[in-house]
Amino acid sequence: MVDYSKWKNIEISDDEDDTHPNIDTPSLFRWRHQARVERMAEMDHEKEELKKKRQSFQARLMDVKERIAKKEGDEPALKKELEKIEAEGKELDRIESEMLKKEKKTPWNVDTISKPGFEKTVINKKAGRKPDENLSEEEREQRMKQFVKENEKLCKQYGMLRKYDDSKRFLQEHLNLVSEDTANYLVIWSINLEMEEKHELMAHVAHQCICMQYILELAKQLDVDPRACVSSFFSKIQHCQPEYRAQFESEIEGFKGRIQKRAQEKIQEAIAQAEEEERKERLGPGGLDPADVFESLPDELKACFESRDVELLQKTIAAMPVDVAKLHMKRCVDSGLWVPNAADLEGDKKDDEESDDAADGGEEKTDDAKSESAAKEEPIYTGVSTEDVD
Numbered sequence: 001m002v003d004y005s006k007w008k009n010i011e012i013s014d015d016e017d018d019t020h021p022n023i024d025t026p027s028l029f030r031w032r033h034q035a036r037v038e039r040m041a042e043m044d045h046e047k048e049e050l051k052k053k054r055q056s057f058q059a060r061l062m063d064v065k066e067r068i069a070k071k072e073g074d075e076p077a078l079k080k081e082l083e084k085i086e087a088e089g090k091e092l093d094r095i096e097s098e099m100l101k102k103e104k105k106t107p108w109n110v111d112t113i114s115k116p117g118f119e120k121t122v123i124n125k126k127a128g129r130k131p132d133e134n135l136s137e138e139e140r141e142q143r144m145k146q147f148v149k150e151n152e153k154l155c156k157q158y159g160m161l162r163k164y165d166d167s168k169r170f171l172q173e174h175l176n177l178v179s180e181d182t183a184n185y186l187v188i189w190s191i192n193l194e195m196e197e198k199h200e201l202m203a204h205v206a207h208q209c210i211c212m213q214y215i216l217e218l219a220k221q222l223d224v225d226p227r228a229c230v231s232s233f234f235s236k237i238q239h240c241q242p243e244y245r246a247q248f249e250s251e252i253e254g255f256k257g258r259i260q261k262r263a264q265e266k267i268q269e270a271i272a273q274a275e276e277e278e279r280k281e282r283l284g285p286g287g288l289d290p291a292d293v294f295e296s297l298p299d300e301l302k303a304c305f306e307s308r309d310v311e312l313l314q315k316t317i318a319a320m321p322v323d324v325a326k327l328h329m330k331r332c333v334d335s336g337l338w339v340p341n342a343a344d345l346e347g348d349k350k351d352d353e354e355s356d357d358a359a360d361g362g363e364e365k366t367d368d369a370k371s372e373s374a375a376k377e378e379p380i381y382t383g384v385s386t387e388d389v390d
Helices: 025-069 075-105 137-160 164-173 180-195 199-222 226-238 242-282 290-296 299-307 310-319 322-335 342-361 367-377 380-385
Strands: none
Touching: 025 075, 025 242, 137 164, 137 180, 137 199, 164 226, 180 199, 180 242, 199 226, 199 242, 226 242, 242 290, 290 322, 299 310, 310 322
16 A cells, blocks of 8 residues: 655645735745745755764864873863763754754655656766876976976975965966876975975975875876866865875875985985995095005004004015015005105116116026016015006
8 A cells, every 4th residue: 555645744835826816926936935945045054064063073082082092181181071072972963863853844845845857967078188108208207307397386386385275276277287297296395305304394295295196096086187176176175074084194194204214215325325426536546445445454554554654664564474565555556545656666667677688688587586586676665566556
């Protein structure tokens, strides 16, 4: 059996005939309709206000519970505040229950008795922008440089905005900024700010960067041009559920953590690069680092170089085994710690010429005999400035 009771309580204003002859029927119907529309608008407003209060209640409840769990602040005061918030929640439940009862008792009318069964909206829109998959790394870098050259000032203005409405208005006025290039620029700027220890400004620019990335992600999900998603994103983020807000804030904190980590890495890379350049500048004629060579010397040789005492150096070298002395002095020459003077080089050259003349005019000596003779005739330290160096 069909229940027709729900059709008994219907408010009708457009097809009533039994009105007083002195009353203007169209005007009466119009006034009734206007009053009904105003009542419906007031009820919608009450629902919206209740929804906002409910969102505020949920956010405050989560905040106090989290602070109690982490033991932040005065615990008795927090528990009192929690009781107060829970009482507000019960009051909101009561108001919502009354509103539902009132809504059920409201008679149906021409505006609520039915809904459109078939409705179709056709919107002409441009196709979503295709990703630049065919661009090479060099072409991407060149495009980024050109974008920064043309829009750096605007990107910084957007990065410094603080209110959602201002950001929305600014991007709608400069739709060319709604792109991956702006997001990439804000990432680089955030890293540079963190390296300069401007932490608060970095955090703010990071927030603006995440907003841009959310817009781009929304466009990707809807497969539309990102410029068409500016208004949708800012409307959503300003009236979002606590869960969405928590996810958004979590994304920002994660992004700031990655920025801080990357900034530290770049600082270490810069330090390493500076040290490497400094080391290259220190390299001697043989390609050795004087600092490394000095650290590898025996203590007695270190003392000679620290005091710059040539006589002490000669005595120390003379006291060492020949091979060890030549090895150390050769490394000192290659690193630039020891630079043989012109007199030494000239003396060595003359000694070589005399030994060659003697070899031509007398008996031919073996290689071992020549080296043994040179070791006996020449001071040990002079041997590192000629043949052994080469």
